[in-house]
Amino acid sequence: MINNRENMSVSERLISSRQNRQLDEVRGRMIVTACALIMIAASVAITIFLGVKGLQSFLVNGVSPIEFLTSLNWNPTDSDPKYGVLPFIFGSFAVTILSALIAAPLGIAGAIFMTEIAPNWGKKVLQPVIELLVGIPSVVYGFIGLTVLVPFIAQFKSSGTGHSLLAGTIVLSVMILPTITSISADAMASLPKSLREGSYALGATRWQTIRKVLVPAAFPTLMTAVVLGMARAFGEALAVQMVIGNTRVLPESPFDTAGTLTTIITLNMGHTTYGSVENNTLWSMGLVLLVMSFLFILLIRYLSSRRKV
Amino acid sequence: CGNAGESKKSNSDSAKGEEKASGSLTISGSSAMQPLVLAAAEKFMEENPDADIQVQAGGSGTGLSQVSEGAVQIGNSDVFAEEKEGIDAKALVDHQVAVVGMAAAVNPDAGVKDISKDELKKIFTGKIKNWKELGGKDQKITLVNRPDSSGTRATFVKYALDGAEPAEGITEDSSNTVKKIIADTPGAIGYLAFSYLTDDKVTALSIDGVKPEAKNVATGEYPIWAYQHSYTKGEATGLAKEFLDYLKSEDIQKSIVTDQGYIPVTDMKVTRDANGKQS
Numbered sequence: 261m262i263n264n265r266e267n268m269s270v271s272e273r274l275i276s277s278r279q280n281r282q283l284d285e286v287r288g289r290m291i292v293t294a295c296a297l298i299m300i301a302a303s304v305a306i307t308i309f310l311g312v313k314g315l316q317s318f319l320v321n322g323v324s325p326i327e328f329l330t331s332l333n334w335n336p337t338d339s340d341p342k343y344g345v346l347p348f349i350f351g352s353f354a355v356t357i358l359s360a361l362i363a364a365p366l367g368i369a370g371a372i373f374m375t376e377i378a379p380n381w382g383k384k385v386l387q388p389v390i391e392l393l394v395g396i397p398s399v400v401y402g403f404i405g406l407t408v409l410v411p412f413i414a415q416f417k418s419s420g421t422g423h424s425l426l427a428g429t430i431v432l433s434v435m436i437l438p439t440i441t442s443i444s445a446d447a448m449a450s451l452p453k454s455l456r457e458g459s460y461a462l463g464a465t466r467w468q469t470i471r472k473v474l475v476p477a478a479f480p481t482l483m484t485a486v487v488l489g490m491a492r493a494f495g496e497a498l499a500v501q502m503v504i505g506n507t508r509v510l511p512e513s514p515f516d517t518a519g520t521l522t523t524i525i526t527l528n529m530g531h532t533t534y535g536s537v538e539n540n541t542l543w544s545m546g547l548v549l550l551v552m553s554f555l556f557i558l559l560i561r562y563l564s565s566r567r568k569v
Numbered sequence: 570c571g572n573a574g575e576s577k578k579s580n581s582d583s584a585k586g587e588e589k590a591s592g593s594l595t596i597s598g599s600s601a602m603q604p605l606v607l608a609a610a611e612k613f614m615e616e617n618p619d620a621d622i623q624v625q626a627g628g629s630g631t632g633l634s635q636v637s638e639g640a641v642q643i644g645n646s647d648v649f650a651e652e653k654e655g656i657d658a659k660a661l662v663d664h665q666v667a668v669v670g671m672a673a674a675v676n677p678d679a680g681v682k683d684i685s686k687d688e689l690k691k692i693f694t695g696k697i698k699n700w701k702e703l704g705g706k707d708q709k710i711t712l713v714n715r716p717d718s719s720g721t722r723a724t725f726v727k728y729a730l731d732g733a734e735p736a737e738g739i740t741e742d743s744s745n746t747v748k749k750i751i752a753d754t755p756g757a758i759g760y761l762a763f764s765y766l767t768d769d770k771v772t773a774l775s776i777d778g779v780k781p782e783a784k785n786v787a788t789g790e791y792p793i794w795a796y797q798h799s800y801t802k803g804e805a806t807g808l809a810k811e812f813l814d815y816l817k818s819e820d821i822q823k824s825i826v827t828d829q830g831y832i833p834v835t836d837m838k839v840t841r842d843a844n845g846k847q848s
Contacts, residue, residue, distance in 0.1 A: 528719075
């Protein structure tokens with residue numbers, strides 16, 4: 261074989277390598293396409309499965325979808341069972357929006373600090389900090405929240421524990437901070453240099469440049485970062501479950517306990533039997549979560565389409 | 570080489586002596602029961618090295634569903650299969666392997682140790698809101714609940730509250746978390762299995778003067794208790810039968826079962842059926 265190759269003329273060698281390359285080309289394309297198809301098939305299968313399972317409580321068990329989405333009364337084990345999940349939908353939105361309100365300013369400011377104010381040492385310090393925050397498992401966030409945050413919040417309440425919407429919000433805002441910061445930092449860093457130079461050339465100060473030129477230019481991407489963080493917050497179950505109290509009533513203040521769609525699913529899933537109404541309504545809650553994440557994706561798409569730079 | 574010789578020897582040994590159990594067995598269900606069944610399974614596997622028993626915990630509902638489907642050979646549940654919707658209870662055979670007692674547990678600072686059943690009901694339905702109404706300290710009562718579908722909650726609601734719906738309170742699934750919250754929160758009350766009441770971090774309430782103790786459960790004087798069920802699909806056969814017999818044997822009932830804070834079924838002087846009727 262080796263002798264053969266040595267005996268080959270230059271043109272023969274070229275032709276054989278081109279054949280190899282063509283084979284390589286085909287093989288590579290097949291592997292990559294197969295991987296992509298597996299991904300597509302998996303997400304389509306999950307969507308269909310969740311759709312079928314989630315609709316069962318309405319179609320088979322006769323739970324009214326309107327009652328399901330608008331009633332405040334959740335009591336599936338009563339002799340006269342009630343299946344209203346509005347308190348949990350509200351709880352999910354409340355922790356998500358409140359945590360985004362805390363994490364978005366912090367994350368975006370951190371990103372500006374990293375890219376504009378102190379690009380050298382700021383990045384050196386903040387980058388590992390963010391990576392560390394991403395790496396901490398959610399159960400650890402929940403555990404820290406339960407042991408540190410909950411007793412702390414309890415001091416400000418007249419009675420009871422510190423389990424509250426507020427505790428859930430704070431835990432979640434720390435959890436989504438890295439998502440928001442890193443995507444925002446990428447957005448700021450990818451702005452063309454000409455924007456900064458043009459602004460400085462007009463005599464603007466650094467802060468004026470950041471406030472009037474860079475942030476508006478990166479705004480759609482910054483919002484995408486916030487929405488991605490919110491999507492993560494909306495789906496988080498474990499850490500929230502440990503600190504929020506998981507009650508079935510609407511919270512009247514951030515110091516009250518609440519429940520979210522995810523925490524009610526994880527709390528009840530193991531206790532219910534497959535095919536029972538209780539189990540099916542949990543699947544329906546899962547379907548609500550899926551629909552919500554589709555809406556988040558649509559929102560991100562819309563924001564991306566508005567990107568100016 | 571040496572291994573082969575050894576295994577041959579042990580084979581002939583077991584053929585000569587009594588038959589050793591072998592094969593594999595998967596058990597799933599109630600997480601409250603998992604430590605008990607696992608401890609028994611480990612001892613069983615020590616005595617029968619050829620047997621392989623896996624004990625998973627996924628909740629009573631999961632256990633009942635999986636045993637009905639035939640996915641596992643034994644499904645553990647802390648409620649009767651009849652009480653769970655969507656399960657064909659007639660196809661399952663109930664093996665009651667232990668009894669668990671449950672008590673209302675309060676933060677020791679509340680200053681209340683004995684209450685009437687009626688008072689307990691009023692506490693959990695939110696009619697009594699402060700411990701001072703019961704002669705305790707001036708502390709607001711904080712309820713700690715279990716998830717709607719949990720067997721512990723079902724038992725407590727049925728036998729302690731006579732079916733009354735508990736008012737809203739913090740809801741936690743794990744007994745350890747519930748115990749921690751009660752121990753850390755002044756005025757908190759929740760419910761725990763006897764096995765979690767081994768220290769004085771929480772105070773277990775006597776009901777109508779009857780202490781939450783194994784002997785009072787056995788005589789039927791203390792009302793809050795439930796069977797721990799192991800269900801098989803049809804009559805148990807093979808390794809499943811051998812293991813269940815082992816679990817119900819005097820030996821295990823008097824050692825592992827009592828060590829873990831459960832009450833041996835053989836000690837019970839009263840029985841209950843799926844409708845909660847006591848006799």
